[in-house]
Amino acid sequence: xxxxxxxxxxxxxxxxxxxxxxxxxxxxxxxxxxxxxxxxxxxxxxxxxxxxxxxxxxxxxxxxxxxxxxxxxxxxxxxxxx
Numbered sequence: 001x002x003x004x005x006x007x008x009x010x011x012x013x014x015x016x017x018x019x020x021x022x023x024x025x026x027x028x029x030x031x032x033x034x035x036x037x038x039x040x041x042x043x044x045x046x047x048x049x050x051x052x053x054x055x056x057x058x059x060x061x062x063x064x065x066x067x068x069x070x071x072x073x074x075x076x077x078x079x080x081x082x
Contacts, residue, residue, distance in 0.1 A: 023050040
């Protein structure tokens, strides 16, 4: 089954809940899902659900891919290559 194309333009940017956006902002830090949950005051299972929703909305199958798609779609700021 072919995978749907990832968002590429601002009109293709998926809508995230406030909590999904908070979780998404922590994905580039490479904290564990449990640590993301603890940072945001939620259970690991809740953080895991948010991560799964983020992956689905960004058509990603892993964290690095989700972060890349979010940066490409200007959801996250570009990588600072300082």
